[in-house]
Amino acid sequence: MSDVTAIQNLVQKRTELKKEISKIIIGQDAVVDQILLSIFSGGHALLVGVPGLAKTLMVNTIAQALGLDFKRIQFTPDLMPSDILGSEILDENRQFKFIKGPIFSNIILADEINRTPPKTQAALLEAMQERAVTIAGQNYKLDLPYFVLATQNPIEQEGTYPLPEAQLDRFMFAIKLDYPTFAEEVDVVKSTTSDNKPTVNALFSAQEIIDFQQLIRRIPVADNVIEYAVTLVGKTRPKSTLATDYVNNYLDWGAGPRASQNLILAAKANAAFNGKFSPDIEDVKAVATGILRHRIIKNYKADAEGITEEMIIDKLM
Numbered sequence: 001m002s003d004v005t006a007i008q009n010l011v012q013k014r015t016e017l018k019k020e021i022s023k024i025i026i027g028q029d030a031v032v033d034q035i036l037l038s039i040f041s042g043g044h045a046l047l048v049g050v051p052g053l054a055k056t057l058m059v060n061t062i063a064q065a066l067g068l069d070f071k072r073i074q075f076t077p078d079l080m081p082s083d084i085l086g087s088e089i090l091d092e093n094r095q096f097k098f099i100k101g102p103i104f105s106n107i108i109l110a111d112e113i114n115r116t117p118p119k120t121q122a123a124l125l126e127a128m129q130e131r132a133v134t135i136a137g138q139n140y141k142l143d144l145p146y147f148v149l150a151t152q153n154p155i156e157q158e159g160t161y162p163l164p165e166a167q168l169d170r171f172m173f174a175i176k177l178d179y180p181t182f183a184e185e186v187d188v189v190k191s192t193t194s195d196n197k198p199t200v201n202a203l204f205s206a207q208e209i210i211d212f213q214q215l216i217r218r219i220p221v222a223d224n225v226i227e228y229a230v231t232l233v234g235k236t237r238p239k240s241t242l243a244t245d246y247v248n249n250y251l252d253w254g255a256g257p258r259a260s261q262n263l264i265l266a267a268k269a270n271a272a273f274n275g276k277f278s279p280d281i282e283d284v285k286a287v288a289t290g291i292l293r294h295r296i297i298k299n300y301k302a303d304a305e306g307i308t309e310e311m312i313i314d315k316l317m
Helices: 003-021 030-043 056-066 079-085 118-130 182-192 207-218 223-233 245-250 257-273 283-294 300-303 309-316
Strands: 044-048 069-074 085-090 097-100 107-111 131-134 137-141 147-152 173-176 249-255
Touching: 003 030, 003 056, 003 207, 003 257, 030 044, 030 056, 030 147, 030 207, 030 257, 056 069, 056 107, 056 137, 079 085, 079 118, 079 131, 085 131, 085 257, 097 137, 118 147, 147 207, 173 283, 207 257, 223 257, 223 283, 245 249, 245 300, 245 309, 257 283, 283 309
Parallel strands: 044 147, 044 173, 069 107, 107 147
Antiparallel strands: 085 097, 131 137
């Protein structure tokens, strides 16, 4: 199959995928789009939203529609690295045997990742970065495709361990989940309080998803689009040659090179989803907010004046 045919196939499959997901998930179109962009680009995503917005249901539904294994890990202050990675036990022949933890799955929902101590957060982050885990000196490869969707509750911050910037940077997207509109909430209540149980069909095999991820990496990008992405990221760095007075005034810290890489990868996926054979500057702009919002750090002045990360990114574009 040529790449042109494969992209046309991807456009069609994505339309079918969105249709399957919408059987269960009402609204939240932009959120589902960003999760799919992240999966097909081979990245991970961080979902930030108040409790009760069906984050778990959303990820479970997407995993079912993609035909992938799904595990949910509830992060708590007493969770140990071995609770997620697995551990070695002595079997009946007095031999050490490794029992795999929940991390061995295609899609992991790391619920409330900021509720667990740094040691356990770090165990998950090794798996995200290396697609492998090391237990008692043994290296175990994880099944591909591998995608971590972590959630953070922005309200209750007592007793939490906020993710350090270096760890936040591992997530391709930070996705904000908002309350549904009035009409959407009416539909949600209607569909969830009846005995109607829609079934979600699996549309992909694991290998098909890996093939599409490789297809997206093969998409060519014009130099001016790459330069636009690198310039946009450069503008977020205070005191740099590209920084404006606005950035110097309101930001303490800007995004690193991983942001530029992710902008281009996500722009490629966005272009492919829309049937284009190469991304343009519009594709970079379409994904910029989700990719930059968790990589820039505002100062106290921005907080005092009520300036959000989104406002700063819009201004830069």
